[in-house]
Amino acid sequence: MKEILEKLKSEAIEKIENATQINQLEEVRIRMLGKKGALTEMLRSMGKLSAEERPLVGKSVNEVKVLIEKELSDKKQMLEEKALMDRLGSESIDITLPGKKPESGTLHPITKTTLEIQEIFASIGFSVAEGPEIDFAKYNFDYLNTPENHPSRGMNDTFYISEDVLLRTQTSPVQIRTMLQNKPPIKIISPGKVYRKDEIDATHSPLFNQMEGLIVDKGITMSDLKGSLEYFARSLFGKDTKTKFRHHQFYFTEPGAEMDATCPKCGGKGCRVCSNTGWIEILGCGMVHPRVQSMCGIDPEEYSGFAFGLGLCLWHGH
C-alpha cells in the first residue's frame, strides 16, 4: 500500500514538473484526485482495512493529496504567469501611428480672450453684465456726458436705426443701465459687440468686440484704478509686464488715462508688433465723471469709481 502511494506520488510530481500546458495539469488532477482518480480510489477502498490501519493509511493518502494539490496549484500559477508573459511579449504595436481623436472644434479666439479677461476680473470680484446692441442714444451718449456737438454723435461716426436709437458704439450703455438699476457697490465687466462707422481695412472694422469695466463704491481712488489695471495687465501678459499710464481725456471720466503695457511679443525690447516702441496701448480708463454718477442717481460726494474699456483684438491672445 505504502509503495503504491509512493509510486503515485512520484509519478504525479514528475508529471507536474514536466507539464508545459495547463490542460496537462488537469489530466494529473483527474488521474489522481478526480472522482475516479487513483488517490480517491485508495481512500474509498480504505473500508477494507482494519481499524488500526485505517487512520495511518488515511493520513498518508491525505498528505500525498495535499502535496499534489499544492504542486498543481503552484505549477498552474507558474504556467499562467508564463502564458501572460508570452502573450504580452507578442502583443507589440506601432506606438507612433496616429491616435484616434474624437472630433473636436474650438472657440473663437475673441471668445477665448474674453473668457480669459473675464476670469482675471472675476478673481477681484467683478462679474459680467450684458445689454442690448441696439440701444437708446441717451445711454450711449447723453448719460456718458458726451457734449451735444460731439462728432461721435454724428451720422458719419455712428449707425442709427432711428433718431434716438442706434447701434451702440461702446458697451458703456451697459454701465449706465447697471448704475441706473443698482445701488453701489457695483463691480462689473461688460464684453460685447460694438459698432462704429469705419470702412473695413487692415485695422478697422464697423463691428468689433470690446470689454469695459466699472467699479463704484465708497472710497475708490485713482491709485485703485492703477493697481487694478496693473494687476489685469500682469495677469494677462505675464508677471514681468510693466505698465505706463498717460493722461487722456474722455467725457465720462475725470481724470482720464490711457494705459500702455510692455509689448507682450518682445517684452519691451521693441519689435514689429509695437512699432519698435516696446509699448502697446491697452486700454482707456479713468475715474467716473461725477456728472455721469449724478445722472445715474449715484451721489458723487458719497461714492467714487473708475471705469475702463479695451477693444479685443487678436494680440490679446498672446
Added chain:
Amino acid sequence: MIVSMKWLSEYVDITCPVEEYAERMNLTGNNVEGISKNTAVDGPVVVGKIIRKTKHPDADKLSVYQVDIGEGKTETVISAATNIKEGDIIPLALAGTVLQGKKIESTVFRGIESKAMMCSGEELGLDASVLPKNSESGIYIFSEPLALGEDALKHLGLDDVVIDFEITNNRPDCQSMIGIARESAAAFYTNAFVPEATVEESSNAIEKYLSIKISDPDLCYRYVARMMKVKKIEPSPLWMQRKLMAGGMRPINNIVDVTNYILLEVGQPLHAFDYKMIEGKTIDVRRAKEGEKITTLDGEKRETRENLLLIADANKGVGIAGIMGGQNSEITDETEMIVLESAAFDATNIRKSAFDMEMNTDAAALFAKGVNPHFCDYAADRAARLLMEIGAAELIEGVIDIYPNPVGVKKLTVDTAWINSFLGMNLSVEEMVRSLKSLEMDVVLAKGDRLEIIPPLYRTDINIKEDIAEEVVRIYGYEKIPSTLNSASSYVSPKNERYAFKTRIRSLLASLGGYEVLTYTFTSYDKLKAFEEHIDQEDIVQIINPLGEATSYMRNSLAFSLLEVVGANIAKKNMKGIFFEAGNIFIKEKDAEGLPVQQEKVAIATYGGYDFYDIKGIVESVLEQVGIAGADYRRADLSYLHQGISAEVWLGEKMLGYIGQVHPAIAQKFGIAENVLIAEMDLSLLYACADMRFVYQPLAKYPSLLRDMAVVVSSEVLSGDIVAAIKEAGGPLLKKVELFDVYEGQQIQAGHKSLAYSLFFSSPERTLNDAEADEAFYGIVQTLQERFGAKLR
C-alpha cells in the same frame, strides 16, 4: 496738429532731446502720434541760380542749364523740367547726395555731362499739397533771392523734426502753436513766450468805413474786424512759407498766408473780404432768410438752410459764417482794401450747418470743435501786425469788436485733502500749487488748506474740482500715483449665471466638434431675401446711415450668417465642417423698453458628409448636458428647410428651435452645392429650461431585465410615436427604451421598415421574474399592433 520743433522753439525753451520731450508730452496727455525728421535727403542740397538755359543739341525734351552756386562755381545740369527759366533760384543736389534713397552721380546724356540735380519739392520731402502752385509740378522755385551756395534744405525748413499731436476735443486751445507751447511749458515747469500783437494806432479811422452788427448773438459770440489797405499781393516771405508748409498748408499769397499763419499760430480761423464788394459799409451777422442763395468761393451756387448763419452786407450774404467765404467778396489782384474777420461762432450750429450744406471745410471742422472767443482780438491784432511787417498792407487804424456776452473768470475752491483722498496720494500743498501755476492758473491758498483757483480764460474745460485734481496729477505725473488693489472695496459681485450658461453652451459645441465663428450682424436686403423669400421688410431692422447697401439691414437669423460662412469655406475648398455661433438676431417689433427685439440665439451648421442625425445628435448632446430632458421633435414647415428632413424642437409648449437640411435651392444661392444642415436654438429659452443641479442617484438595487423587440411598420410611422406608445403601454416596470436598429430592405415588405428597440424592465423593490417582464412586453406588442399595425419580426 503738426508741430515743427524749430517753430515751437520760438515760443518755449525745450532743452532735452526730442524723444524725451515727446515722452513727457505723452504722459501729460498731449498724445504724440508720430515724430519724424521731415526730410529724406542725405548730403548737400544748395541754393543755385539758373544763369543760362540752352536746348540739348541731341535730345528734344532735355535742356542744359548752367547753375551758379556761388563763390564763382557753376554746375552743368541736364533736366527735362518745364517750369523753370533763367534767373530762377532753385535747390540743387550735388553729386554724392542721396535723394529718396537714390544717389546723385555724374552722368553723361548724349555727350553732355550732368553732375548735379535740380530738385522738386517732393523729391526733397515736401508733400505736393503744400507746394506753391508754380512749384507743384517740376522743380521747386524759391520765391525770393537767397545767398547762392547756402543750404537749401534750411531755407525749406527741411532740417526740422515734426511732431504730430492728437488734440482731444475738450482742448481746442491746444489746436495751435501757442497752445502747444503753453502745454510744453507746463510739462517742463517753464514759461511760454506769447508773441507780441499790439498794434500802434491813434485813431478809430475804421469807423468811417465800416459798422458791424450781430443780429443773432446766440450763434455768433464775438466778431472782431480790422481793415487794411493792400500794398501788393505777392508771395509771402520764405520764412512764412516754410512754417506754413511745415504745418501742412500751401503758401498762396501774402494776404491768405497771414490768415493761415494765424490759424496755425493762434488757432483762430480768419477770413478776409474785399471791402469794395461790401455794400452799405456794413456787416450783419445774421441767420439766412428763407430762400436766400449764396455763391461760395468754390463757385457753387447754394440754397441756404434753416439756421444757417451768414455774414451779410446791407443787401446780400458775402460769406457763410465759419464755413466758406462768398465768391462776391473774394480777394483778387484788384483788391484795394480788405476786411479781416476774427470771430467765434456756435460750434453746434456750425457742425449742423456744415452737415446740412454738405460743406466739410477745414474752417468748419475747426469751428465745430469750438473756437474760444477769448482769442479773437489777439488774432486780429496779430494778423494786422504781420501784414504790416511783411509789407503786404497798411493799417486802417481802429478795431471793431462786438462781444455781447464776454466770458467771465471762473473761480473754484478745492479742498487739498479731498484731492489727496480722491487720487489716493499724499501730495503737499506746494506740489499742487506748483502744478497748477505751471498751467498759468491763478492760485491762492485759503483757510483750511483750501485752494482758490482761477483758471486762464482759454481753459473752458476746467469747471469742477475733479478737473483740478486731474490737472494737478497730470503735471505732477501719473507715474507717481501709487498702486492699490481696491483697498476700500472687498465687495464680490454675484456671478452672472446666464453668461456662464452661454459659455457652457459654447464650450460644449466646441467639444462636440464645432468651430466657433463671429460674423457681422448686418447684411443686405438681397441676402435676407435669398434666405427667406417672403421676408417682410416691415419685420427687419434697417440702418438709416449704413456704410453701403451690403451692410444696411440687421440680421434676423443666425442660420443665415452660418450659410455665408459655409459658402465661403467651400469656395476655399474646405469641404467639411461644423460651425457654430452664439449671438443676437434683431426684429423690428418693439420690446418693453421700445427698442427692437434682440434675441440671443445659438446656431450650428454642418456640411460635407454629415446627415440629419449627426446634427440632431449634437443638439441632443447639448440638451442632455444642460439637463433638458423630454424634448420632442415635430415636422417643421419652414421655407428655407427641406420639408421631409427638418424638425422643430419642442419642450412642452415652448419651441426651443429647429433642425434641418437647408432647402437645396437656397443652399445654391449661398454657393453651396451639397447638403448643408442647420440648427438654431433660442438661448434664453434654453437657459430658462436648463436644469444644472447635480442630483445623486444610487446604483439600482435590483438587476433589470432586457427584452429586445423588432417590429415591422409602414415607412411613414415615426419612431418617436412608437416610443411614446411603448412608454405608455409598458407600465411602471418599463424603465428605458432604446432604439438600436432601423432597417429597410430585402427581407422587409416594400413601403415598410423594421425598428428594433431594447426595453429595460426593473423594479426598485425587488428582482423581477421573467414572467412579469414577458407580460409587460406582450402588452406593448399588442398596443403597437393595434395602433400602428406593427408586426413582431
